Amino acid sequence: METKLDQKRMESVRRRCGFSSGFEIEAESLEEGDFNDILYFFEKSGGVLREQKRMEAFRDTLEECKLLDIGYWRVRYTWEMDIPTILTGHRSFPFEAWWTMEENFEGLIREFWDSSFVSLMEKLKLLQNHLKKWSGSIKSRKDGLKRSLTRELESLLLKDRDDDTMAKIIDTKIHLNLEIDKDECASTRRRINSITKLVSEDGREITDGSEILEAATGYFEDLFASNGNGDPQNVLEGIESIISHEVNESLLSPFREDKVRTALKDMGPIKAPGLDGFPALFFQQYWHIVGKEVLDFCLGILNGNKGANLANVTEIVIIPKFHNPSSLVNFRPISLCSVLYKIVVKTIANIMQNIIGLCIDEVQSAFVPGRFITDNVLLAYEILHTFRQKRTGKKGYMEIKLDMSKAYDKVEWNFLKEMMLKIGFAHEWVGLIMKCITSVSYAVNINGYRGRVFQPTKGLRQGDPLSPFLFLICSKDAKETVSSLLGVRSSSNPEKYLGLPNVVGRRKKEAFKSILDKISLRIDSWSTRLLSQGGKEIFIKSVLQAIPTYAMSCFLLPKTLCESIENKLARFWWQKGVGRRARVFKAKYFPDCSFRDSNLGSSSSYVWRSIWAAKASLEMGLIWRVGTGENIFVFEDAWIPNFTIVRLTSDFGNLQFVKVAELIKSDVREWNRELISNTFSEAEAEMIFRIPLATGPHEDLMVWKGELSGEFSVRSSYKLLQDYDPTAYALHHIYRDFYNKLWKIDIPLKIKMFIWKISWNYLATRVNMSLRKLSTNYLCPHCGSGEESVNHLFRECPASVTIWKELSDAILVTFPFTDPPGQTIKVNFDDAFDERSKLSASGIVVRDSSGSVLLASTELHKDVDSAFAAEAIACRRASQIALNINRESVIIEGDSLTIIKKCKQRDFDKSQVGSYIHDIQMLKNRFKTVSFEFVPRSANNLAHILASETLKRRERVYLVNGVLSYAEFQSKIDYAREPD
Structure with a gap:
């Protein structure tokens, strides 16, 4: 409970009311009033900053008392008044990913698609209405399921709590919670992200939903209106042509199906869809149904036969830059393009990605393959460190930090077009890109409701896959322009650059305290308190451990900070090429040697000391x-x-x-x-x-x-x-292999956690319960003849023995050898390896399209390091034999998936078998047509027998049109099987 009474009067009230427990907290100031402490910095606006220790103490108090912060979703600060009204407008169509798991959903899509004979865009619009009706029936069914589960749970809670009843109660609770959580999480997310108030440019407060939507629409309509800034040619005078004729020829080659399919495959399945509501998941999963029409539509735009305006209606949603903003300036607009449009522009962007390095300055790191944004973090830190060290001499340095406000939104289309032509892009390529850019129309979406549609005349879209590359091209001449304009606002000491500190002094933990705050904030979320042990493991690995990764890629974090992070995670777990960056450091710290021969030196920056460590x-x-x-x-x-x-x-x-x-x-x-x-x-x-x-x-x-x-x-x-440091292992080396294998097995996480608990004897068996004074009965409830220990429960109990016996019969699935097609020959290879003698044998068999053996060959190899190397040697031998046979088309098959993958790749292999793979790649270039294919052992038995027998007998074989007697039986099985 909360009260405004002072401590003395509260004690009197407690005695009179009979409260046996509670705690009092003194008021923050001499005046009595609310307890105004906070958990995090952002919960307070104005006034003196709250001490970090005080907030940590408050968080610890809540944790010890098992209290949760349930959050507050209306007006952010209690001194703000007025509650807004609800928005009205066109509600967006939400495609739910879980629909695809419904048994009859694919049949529903196929039936509708095959029976509709309108255009693609019309089909998708009609399908929206069809799915809305269908989802209504699903919702009714699920509501009925919730009611049924609730009644069942109420009935079970009234029964005696034996083992069977407890198991049913737990299963019913889990099932019911899953159904409830889907709705509650979505509702909570919508509530937290809702925009309830805006302040207009004239200072007027807007709380009506319709007015908020219209104000946002008007704001973006003005933002994306061109200023008509005349002829850009005078700005482009210093820009040189870069794109060669050969590059333009490759850009103008016709688009094909494989490029479109690759673009769709690379999209996030459930990332925010556009106006039609269909995410990439829909097109990816049902490509066999909708793919032909989608492909024709996209290739029609890409190859110049269609306009892009039909698929280019874009929704604008706004993301706050900080907590609870009220001005539209403090929101980041994200454009939700339709997946059809994204397929088109992502196909173009995939090509642009390969040539963008030609178009931009070397110091630009973003969106370029092989360059990283953290490079600029390190360089900025190193530059500022040099400034701080500069204390003598007459020549100084000056830093200019620029912040480009609404940079994407201010790009003039005419300037972008002229810029691309100036650096040498062909008119046809520029025309294709401008067709995608200028055919856009917008509709603003606020709290799930859509406003009126309007047409912009400038700007690039946040969320368009092509926008980052086009913006980099536009900013190419920025360096020359900024050099001539020095009338910019200065910053005395910018605290951060790209989210990381620019200067790290002696108080290193303070410089990185935001990392600990972020981790604490995620841990203290009420939803994480309800996670299972397996859920906590996923949350720690996927979310919490990822938070400091960005900073750790640049800085060596202080030991005390790392210990604080580890403590946080532990408490949460147990409660319920030489790039530009390298060249800069080389020039400053080791100009005449390699990094391996470098020294730390004196007056080194914290970045260099972190790297050198x-x-x-x-x-x-x-x-x-x-x-x-x-x-x-x-x-x-x-x-x-x-x-x-x-x-x-x-x-x-x-x-x-x-x-x-x-x-x-x-x-x-x-x-x-x-x-x-x-x-x-x-x-x-x-x-x-x-x-x-x-x-x-x-x-x-x-x-x-x-x-x-x-x-x-x-x-x-x-x-x-x-x-290197054996004491770093938490587990004894005897168990290391077991746990390594356990965590790699592809089974549900709850089963892994259950096995882990068994291995540490953490299960609530009756023996363990008795040891903890929680039970007096040791006997097994299943057999009643022994103490229920972990060993008895899973191995000795007659009930367990029966279960293990029933599970022991394995189901074997075999895949037979298949003949190659037409005039193609198939070369199968396998190896056998003796670890003690380091001797291996290769078995190779060559067959034609009828399955007849053309050649059987084996070879012995000395000084082979491993079975993996033996497999690579056998593959090299198979490639040599296949090349000597001199056929136009060859398939080389083996049962080592890793070796086959390495043979397919083009890059130089750096593994221990890299020398063998290098030889195979050289041989591969000499074939007319060759493919490397993986097959299971059952389809590669003949080569396996040849290799195994050769290793036993220590004899080489080279036999044309047949095999030796020990392999004849397998050869007949492969030959006599039914053709495909």
């Missing part, structure tokens, strides 16, 4: 992949995989070689076994012989040994640090 961790994970060996020092570099001590310890004082290349016979691309055996110890020599050498030499590569791909990842870096 990770150097030791980086060194632990780097290793050379041997190509030519010209760049690798034998006794100084790490180049031997799977070796705990990567620096060789041989006595090399009198040796005449220093590079790995001198250990390789370059003419045959093999290790010089005699030289290596006479120089190194037996263990060292064996490890060197296992390093694969590509038949065609390639450059030496520095790779990351923590990942099989050779690419750096934060996850593997953390893993290497844990291996």
Whole structure:
């Protein structure tokens, strides 16, 4: 309860009312009144800033008392008055993603689509009405289900609480909560995001719903009206033509189905749809029904035969830039384009993404593949650090920080068109883009209601996939213009840039306190208190641990802050290339050496100290992949995989070689076994012989040994640090493999959590309940013959034994070999590997379209490092044999999905088998037509038998038009099976 009585009088009231518990909080000032403490900074407007410790203490108090902040959704601050009226207007059509899970929904769509013979846009409009009626019947059914579940729960609560009844109560509660949560979460979200008041430019307060909608429409109508700023040619005088004739030719090639399908596939399935209400999920899931008409519509626009105006009616929704704004200036407009229009412009944007680097300045980082926005964060910090260090000399520096207000909205269409033509884009390409930009019409959506439609004459849309690229092109000449205009407002010391601190002083924790506030805010949300253990795990991994990631990509966070974050998470869990950025740091801190040879230096910035602190961790994970060996020092570099001590310890004082290349016979691309055996110890020599050498030499590569791909990842870096410091593991090494496998299994999370609890004996068995003085009965309720421990419950109880026996019969599904089509031949490969001898065998079988064996071949290979390498060697051997047969069309099949994927890719493979994959890629270029396909083991049995028997018998085979006796039975099975 809340009272305005002072503490002394409250004590008297408590005694008279008989309250046995409670607490009093003194008023904030000498005057008596409400308890005006707050949980977060944004809950207070004006006055002196509240101390962080005081807010943390208040949050801790609420947590200890098990109290929740239920929120407040009307006027933000209690001293503001007037309650607004509800909006009226056209309600938007909401397509619900869960409809697709209804059993008859696809049939409903197909029946309607096949029976309608109007245009695509008309079909979608009619389908809206059809689905509204259908969803009404679904809602009635679900309301009936809620009532039924409520009655069932009330009935169960009146019964005796035996085990069966408790199980039914829990299941019914879960089912009922799921149905209720869908509606409550949506209602709560709408309530929180609703706009209840606006203040017009003349200071008038608007609370009527219709007036708010019209005011917003008028605001954006004025915002997107062109100023008619004359001829832009004088602004474009210094811009040079960049786009070449070859680039324009590639841009003007006809659009095809695959590009349209790729654009649709890349869209978020349930991201906000446009005016028609259909999200990308609808078109993705039912492409086999609607795809032909959608494809014809989009290609008609892209290839110049149709206008885009039919699909280009865009809804504007406004997102607040901060909590509870009242002026439209403080909202960010987001354009909800229809998915049909998005498919068109995303197809164009995917092409623009590949060439945007040609059109913009090197210092621009956003939206360019291979560049990151965090690059600019680091550079801004480094520049300001240099300013602070500059204390002597006559020449100083000046910083100009610009904030472009409503930048997208102010782009003049005429200027954009002339700019694209000036840098060299073809008229046809510019015409296609301008057709998409200028055919737009807008309707503002406030609180789910849509206003009147209007046509803009300038501006780019937030939410249009093409807008970021067009804006970058428009801003190309900004540097020259700003250089000539210095009449800008200055900022004495901008606290943040792109959301991160510009200057980090000695109080580092204070600089990053907003991270802890964000985590606290998400944890303290009332909805997170109701999560299950599995739900908490997902929330921690997906939401909470992601919050500090952005800052951690640039700064080494203080240890005390990390500990505070860990404490927060733990408490929540247990309660219910050398880019521009690198070049800047290299020029300043290590101009004459590599990063690995750099020193920390004095007066270094906090960014550089954060980066340099990770150097030791980086060194632990780097290793050379041997190509030519010209760049690798034998006794100084790490180049031997799977070796705990990567620096060789041989006595090399009198040796005449220093590079790995001198250990390789370059003419045959093999290790010089005699030289290596006479120089190194037996263990060292064996490890060197296992390093694969590509038949065609390639450059030496520095790779990351923590990942099989050779690419750096934060996850593997953390893993290497844990291996380096065994005390970092929370679990004993005996259980490490078990838990690694458990978390990787593709099963429901609640089952994983249940297994985890079993492994730690956290289940409420009767033995555990008795140990905690919660029960006096130890006996198993199922058999009554033993104590109900975890081991008894799952292994020894007769009921459990019966269940395990019934589950033990496996269902085997096999996939047979299939013949290749037409004149194509099929080459199947497999391997067998002996870990102890490091010997492997390759089995290759070649068959034609009738299934007849054309060739059976096996080969033995020495010094093979792993079964993975053995599979790659077998694939290389299969490629060599297929090339020698000299057929126009070849299919190469294997049962190693990873190897097949690597063979399909074009990029250089940095993994341990990269040398073999390099050879396969070189061979692949010499085929007329070749494809690599994955098949399960059951469809690859003949090659498997050949490899296994060869490893046992230690004999090579090369047999034309047949196989050896031990493989004849499998060959007949593959040949005699029913054709497809």
